[in-house]
Amino acid sequence: MLAAVSLDDVLVPHVLSLVPLQTLVQLQRVSKQFHSLIQLYLANCKNFHLSPLGPSIPRDAFCSLLKDSRALQSLSLPRCSDWLTDSDLLPVIGQNQQLQSVDLRGCTCLTRRSLVAVSLTCAHLAHLGLAHCEWVDSLSLRSLADHCPGLRSVDLTACRRLKDEAICYLARKCVKLRSVSLAVNANVTDEAVEALAKSCRGLERLDLTGCLRVNDHSIRTLTEYCPQLRSLKVNHCHNVSEHSLEPLRRRGVEMDVEPPLQRALVLLQDVLGFAPFINLQI
Secondary structure (H helix, E strand, C coil): CCCCCCHHHHHHHHHHHHCCHHHHHHHCCCCHHHHHHHHHHHHCCCEEECCCCHHHCCHHHHHHHCCCCCCCCEEECCCCCCCCCHHHHHHHHHHCCCCCEEECCCCCCCCHHHHHHHHHHCCCCCEEECCCCCCCCHHHHHHHHHHCCCCCEEECCCCCCCCHHHHHHHHHHCCCCCEEECCCCCCCEHHHHHHHHHHCCCCCEEECCCCCECEHHHHHHHHHHCCCCCEEECCCCCECCHHHHHHHHHCCCEECCCCHHHHHHHHHHHHHCCCCCCCCCC
16 A cells, blocks of 8 residues: 655655745745745755845845755855845854855855854865955964865955965865865965965866966976866966966866967957968977
8 A cells, every 4th residue: 555645745855946946935925834845845955056046135035044954065155245144154054064065255244253163063065165255364264274174176266365374274284175266366376386286186176367476386386296187277377477387288288378379369360350370280
């Protein structure tokens, strides 16, 4: 005899997971039964991504949606700068100790308390997005390094308060890092890049866009110590020359700057409206 299947057993795992988040917010208002169903779903939800809804969702709605969550593994809250504060985020982090991926890009109203809470609570953290979070400082990054040794990717784009010392410490503690962005940080020098190269030898992606103080010396260190490097961004790194990039090109590393001859052809085409045929294989 087949066991009875309730409506909850069908709706919660198989239907609500396909419904856009904005619709879930609206359905909560339909009836008490819908509200209970959605809360049951969210309490056991493993992935919660606000993008692109984040900038427009009310704070109260966010707090209500995640007040019972206990099973999150991935939390993505990009560009919630208009409303997301430590008091909104900390309860969610505290209840979800299995988080492996946290994206806080552009959340400018947070403080170091949030990053420290993530590092102390999420021992299994592997992916962290902190781009344009200028509140990230050396103290909070050290906490991350001390408590999340399994970190595999971190985006520190435009975290301008960070200097070489903190990044070197992160590299020594988080040797499993595969993807790192230090873009748009004038404080980053060869010292930080070399520490990443020597400690994180499985590094696959590195973004140094706009790191004006990085030069050829650290790029050569990357070439020597990081055989798995697949992508390197050095646009606007004016002290990095083709002399250090060419060995990486031969290995097939993807870059965001063209070789000098290719750049010259593009400029010529802009000026003349066409480019003469040149055999680049010669």
